[in-house]
Amino acid sequence: MGTKHNVDDEPLPEEIARDLRKAVRLEWITIVSLVFIVGLVYAVMGNSQAMKTAWIEDMLSFIPPIAFLIGVRITRRPATAEQPFGYHRAIGISHVVAATALVVMGGYLIVDSIIALVTVDHPTIGGIQLFGTTIWLGWLMMAAMVATAIPPVILGRKKLKLAPGLHNKVLYADADMNKADWMTSLSALVGVAGIGLGWWWADAAAAIVIATSILRDGITNLRAAVAGLIDARPTSVDNKDPHPLLGEIDAYLRSLDWVHTAAARVRDEGQVFHVEGFVVPEPLETATPERLEAARAGLLGLDWKIRDAVVATVPKLPDVLERHAPRA
Structure with a gap:
C-alpha cells in the first residue's frame, strides 16, 4: 500500500x-x-x-x-x-x-x-x-x-x-x-x-x-x-559527502508514532529528489490510508527539493536499507 x-x-x-x-x-x-x-x-x-x-x-x-x-x-x-x-x-x-x-x-x-x-x-x-x-x-x-x-x-x-x-x-x-x-x-x-x-x-x-x-x-x-x-546516493554539490537531507528523511519517517522502523531510497533527479519511503508499521493495521497520506505530505514539507514522494508499507526493510537502519 x-x-x-x-x-x-x-x-x-x-x-x-x-x-x-x-x-x-x-x-x-x-x-x-x-x-x-x-x-x-x-x-x-x-x-x-x-x-x-x-x-x-x-x-x-x-x-x-x-x-x-x-x-x-x-x-x-x-x-x-x-x-x-x-x-x-x-x-x-x-x-x-x-x-x-x-x-x-x-x-x-x-x-x-x-x-x-x-x-x-x-x-x-x-x-x-x-x-x-x-x-x-x-x-x-x-x-x-x-x-x-x-x-x-x-x-x-x-x-x-x-x-x-x-x-x-x-x-x-x-x-x-x-x-x-x-x-x-x-x-x-x-x-x-x-x-x-x-x-x-x-x-x-x-x-x-x-x-x-x-x-x-x-x-x-x-x-x-x-x-x-545511475541513481547513486545523492551527495552535496561538491560530491564530497552524502546529502544531509537523507538523514532528515529517514529521521522523519522513523519519528512517526505508528512506525516500528523505516528508511528511504532517494534519487537525485538533477536538482530535486524523488523519495521512496519504506515503513514497517507496528501493528500492520496502523498503516491507514490517512496516515500514509500524512506521511507523504510530511516528506514533501521537509524541503523544496523533495518534489515527488512515495510511502509504502513493508513487512521488512529492503536489504540495502536494512543495513543502515538503526536496530530496534
Whole structure:
C-alpha cells in the first residue's frame, strides 16, 4: 500500500526562485564576458602553445553556462504521461555533456602540448606596432592573461554561493572552473615569460599544466554526473559527502508514532529528489490510508527539493536499507 504525490510544474519557494534567477543572470553575464575574453586572447596569442591552450579553455568555458541555461529551461516543463517524473534529469544530462567535452579536449591538449615539448618546438613572439612604437607582443599577452582572469574569478565566487542552495551541480562545476581560472592565466603568463627569457620549454610545460587542469575538472565532473544518472546516493554539490537531507528523511519517517522502523531510497533527479519511503508499521493495521497520506505530505514539507514522494508499507526493510537502519 502506498501513496504518491502528483508531479506537476510546482512553483519554487520565493527564496529559491530568486536565487535561480540570479544564477541564470550570472550565466548570461558569463557568456557575454567570455565573448570578449575569447576575442582578446585570440588577438594576442601568437605562436605560444600556452596561450593557445588558454584560449581553447576559454572556448570550453562556454559549455557549462550554456548547459546550465538549457537544463534549467527544460526542467520547467511539467510532467506528462510519457515523462511521469518530469524533465529534471535534464540537469544531469547537461552535466554529462559539459564534463565529456572537458575530458576529450583536456586529453587532446595534453597530447598536443607533449608533442610540442618532445619535438623541441621553439615558439617565437614578435613585436607589434602601437602608436608608432614597437612593443613586444609578450607584454600584451601577459596583460591579457591578467585582465581575463578577473571576471571569471568574481563570477565563480558568486555562483559558488548559489549552487548549494539550488543543489545544481552544473552550476557548481561551472563556478569551480571559473574560480580556478586564475591558475590558467598564471600558467599562461609564466609560459610567455619563459619564452621571453629564452626558456623555450616553459611554454609547452605551461600548456601541459593548463590542459591537465582541464582534464582533471572533466574527470571529476564526469564521475559525479554519471553517478547521478545511475541513481547513486545523492551527495552535496561538491560530491564530497552524502546529502544531509537523507538523514532528515529517514529521521522523519522513523519519528512517526505508528512506525516500528523505516528508511528511504532517494534519487537525485538533477536538482530535486524523488523519495521512496519504506515503513514497517507496528501493528500492520496502523498503516491507514490517512496516515500514509500524512506521511507523504510530511516528506514533501521537509524541503523544496523533495518534489515527488512515495510511502509504502513493508513487512521488512529492503536489504540495502536494512543495513543502515538503526536496530530496534
